Amino acid sequence: MHEPVKLYSDQTQVQRSYMQSLILANRYQDLPSNKSSLKFFYENARSIRKPGKFDELQCVLKAISSTVHVIIITETWLRSEQDAKLHCLPNYTHIYNYRNDSRGGGVSIYIHNSIKFETSEEVYKDGNHYVWVYLPKYALHIGAIYKPGSTSVRAFLDIFSMQLESRKRSLVFGDFNLDLLVTDIDVKRYVHALEEAGFKILNKIDKQYTTRQTAATGTITILDHVSTDLTKNQFKxxxxxxxxxxxKQIYLELSKYRSQTKQRIQYEAVDYENLHKGINDATYTNEENKYDYLENFINTHITDSKIYKTKIINLPKDDWINKEIIDMINRRNLLWQQIKADKRNEALKNKFIVERNKVGKRISADKSKYYYNEFMKCSNSPKKMWNLINTLAANKIKTTCAPPKIISDSQVITDGTKVCEIFNVFFSSVGTQLANDIHVKYHQNPGNTLMYRDGYIHDSTLTQFKPCTEVEITKIIDNLKTNSSTVVYQDCPKPLKIIRLGKYNADKPRPVKVIFQSPDTPKDLLKNKLKMHEPVKLYSDQTQVQRSYMQSLIVEIKRREKKRRN
Known part of the structure; x- marks a missing residue:
């Protein structure tokens, strides 16, 4: 896109307001930069798993003069959780959705760690990918969508329309494989769905502003685009x-953003001048040469010499990324633009291929040699060596990938509380399952399962377990929350959830409320040493099955009490 940038009468008000600053930059350093704006970078990567692709993305982010707060990538081609963890950016949190049933697909959002966010939705259905995050500070929803060309438009719009209707103040990035330059029935349905939800497309629908041009056929399309329902905000x-x-890549700035200041923390430190002065002025006598006395003397003066300092948390350094690599990427991209304008120029094509290979080799070489060269520079200086180690240790990639999820009974669980409950159930029953998996031939001969022979006296108490006493159990029960507690009894496959009413009193029975019915009969339940003191009360919120079970339990308790008295 060459200047001047023209305004057209068929543009919407939103498009006219932002098109005044729409540009096509030849260098990443030339992108507009406003410290008070929220910055987005979008790319259809066609696999970030390809060697060199992810490294180049880091170089691009370094070349942009200001911090990019949100990075959206479509067609990541990630295939597993491990792939996602291997493609994390320093100082960003990685939210992703991938597919492992076929090649390709996948979307990722990288959120800068200075911005708090919530993952509101992450779905892969009918071959389409949807990821939504919410930025509470800005009351802003960010969507990353990828719809392959082979999937049903109707099925896609059924889900996408509901997502748009349920969100206000949103920005949606994606590759929808719907060419906005073509006015077929599918494109009309898509645009109509956006308009019904109050969204407008920010891209200029014109052949001059295409987002994809295939090298083989020269076909131009607008498949990648951004839409929003924000009408009072200025965009670049x-x-x-x-x-x-x-x-093509998309760079977007949203105005009215307050830049994040560097984080400061306080920490304890030793004032060595005061420590030295204090020890010199102190009177030290230790005629018996006791180490305990010396240790206490030193610790006392260290404690007295401690002060509080404030430290600014600096961002991780970029290590191997340098200006030469960024300039090479810019030169390669400029040659790529010239080739598309002059496709028959073989000399230009050969020059581009040479430059492209140089970029890949330079990134690989600089990245592999950087750490070796840095260590060799300080091989004779231990102090510099430790400074380097501390610097590299600070360049940690955040491996935590959101959202947390676990697959149980063919269902994907993402709620944190439910994930914890699944682990609780698993660990409460895994012992029995593991014991049952031991072959029966080992049951008859304990020597196959015991580490020590009979009569062996253990010299460590940590390997010996003793049964809990009634006093210990009473203390544990008294410390349970008074609203509800879940208790798993021996030989009882399902837990009984009981509610204690009031504090424990040895002279006064504690009423209990059974919420979940036990699979055992009342007789078997009591046989398994489940102690319930009367009165056992019935509550109106119990189901009919629970009330019937509780009545049977009361009858069994009374029968046992009567038998004991007689």
């Missing part, structure tokens, strides 16, 4: 042509 929008993919 840039298209970036890169040979890393046949899809």
């Amino acid at each position: 929008f840039a298209l970036l042509d890169s040979s890393s993919s046949d899809h």
Whole structure:
């Protein structure tokens, strides 16, 4: 896109307001930069697993003069949780959705750690990917969508329309594989769904502003685009042509953002001058040469010499990324743009191939040699060596990937509380399952399962377990929350959830409320040493099955009490 940028009468008010600052930058350093804006970077990567692709993304982010707060990647081609953890960016949190039933697909959102966020939705259905995050501070929803060209438009719009209707103040990035330059029935349905939800497309629908141009056929399309329902915000929008993919990159700035100040923390430190002065002025006598006395003397003066300091948390350094690599990427991208304008120029193509290979080799070489060279520089200086180790230790990639999820009974559980409950149930029953998996031939001969022979006296108390006493059990029960507690009894496959009413009193029975019915009969339940003191009360919120079970339990308790008295 060459200046001047023209305004057209068929543009919407939102498009006219932001198109005044729409640019196509030849260099990443030329992108607009406003410290008070929220910055987004979008790319259809066509696999970040391909060697060199993810490294180049880090170079691009370094080349942009200001911090990019949200990075959206479509077609990541990730296939597992391990793949996602291997493709984390320093100082960003990685939210992702992938598929492992076929090649390709996948979307990722990287949120800068200075911004708090919540993952509101992460879905893969009918071959389509949807990831939504929410930024509470800005009351802003961010969507990352990828719809392959082979999937049903109707099925996609059924889900996507509901997602748009349930969210206000949103920005949606994605590759929808719906060419906005074509006015077929599917595109009309898609645009109509956006309009019904109050969303407008920010891209200029014009052949001059395409987001994809295939190298083989020269076909131009607008498949990647951004839509929003924000009408009172100012945007800065840039298209970036890169040979890393046949899809153009998108850079977007949203105004009215307050920049994040560097985080400061307080920590304890020793004032060594005061420590030295205090020890010199103190009177030290230790005629018996006791180490305990010396230790206490030193610790006392260290404690007296402690002070509080404030430290600014600096961001991780970029290590191997340098200006030469960024300049090489810019030169390669410029050649790529020239090739698309002059496809028959073989000399230009050969020059581009040489430059492209240089970029890949330079990134690989600089990345592999950087750490070795840095260590060799300080091989004769231990102090510099430790400073380098501390610097590299600070460059930690955040491996925590959101959202947390676990698959149980063919269902994906993402709620944190439910995940904890699944682990509780698993660990409460895994012992019995493991014991049952031991072959029966080992049951008859304890020598196969015991580490020590009979009569062996253990010299460590940590290997011996004693049964809990009634006093210990009473203390544990008294410390349970008074609203509800879940207790698993011996030989009882399902837990009984009981509610204690009031504090424990040895002279006064404690009423209990059974919420979940036990699979055992009342007789078997009491046989398993479940002690319930009367009165056992019935509550109106119990189901009919629970009330019937409780009545049978009361009858069994009374029968036992009567038998004991007689």
